[in-house]
Amino acid sequence: MVSADTRKIRLDHIAVVLNQPRIPENIGAAARAMRNMGIRELVVVDPNKNFDFDPILKLATHAASDVVASMRLYPTLQAALAPYRFVVGTTARLGGQRRVSDPAVTARKLIPVSQENRIALVFGREDRGLSNEDLRLCHALVNIPTADFSSLNLAQAVMVLCYEMNRAAADDRRPFTPKLANRYQLDGMYDQLREILIRICYLNPENPDYWMNHLRNFFTRLGLRAREVSIIRGIIRQVNWYSEKRYRDGLEEGLQKAREKETCD
Secondary structure, three states: OOOOOOOOOOHHHEEEEEEOOOOHHHHHHHHHHHHHOOOOEEEEEOOOOOOOHHHHHHHHOHHHHHHHHOOEEEOOHHHHHOOOOEEEEEOOOOOOOOOEEOHHHHHHHHHHHHOOOOEEEEEOEOOOEOOHHHHOOOOEEEOOOOOOOOOOOHHHHHHHHHHHHHHHHHOOOOOOOOOEOOHHHHHHHHHHHHHHHHHOOOOOOOOOHHHHHHHHHHHHHHOOEHHHHHHHHHHHHHHHHHHHHHHHHHHHHHHHHHHHHHHHO
């Protein structure tokens, strides 16, 4: 039994269904696109009478020959879709009562569906796509956004959808969490920051924790890493050194003026 990662789409539950393809080479090119993206289940419905394996295999190339070899043929779309629990139909036409999604959104929606259900991605014939009757067999519709010219080659359309399925299989959608600074590093930074802010009169020495709590909350939201804590502590040390230097320079300047005054007197 295959253990499913519910954050990813199951490509082994995805099939490509080509309804009434007219050109054998398009079947082969579609098989190659599928194989590139890790999808291997190909179904062909009522192909052209000129159906011939030679041009199909030529366009599929040796890499996708296994997809062609296991391809299943059906006389009707309804019969082909019988084993599938969820069907996605492709359409170039928008408007009316059609509720369509783009390929990326569709792929994400299919992640939970694919865990326990076989899914069919249905593509219509090259010249007119899927009919209204065909679309009524679908649970969802997907449209591939294009510019002024909306017609895509069949294999190109297969590649776009299979690419998005592959992305949904590779992307586990877990947010990246860096290795954060430990408590010892943070406490050292806060002590150092508290001391310097009191020294430069930013914090009230009688109640420094009031504003320090705001600063702690601010840095907590940022999620500081050890390297970032080290940078902040370096800045604090530099501010402390410069303030002490300015203080010493001021004392030296005051003593120098005092000596000059004594000399003049």
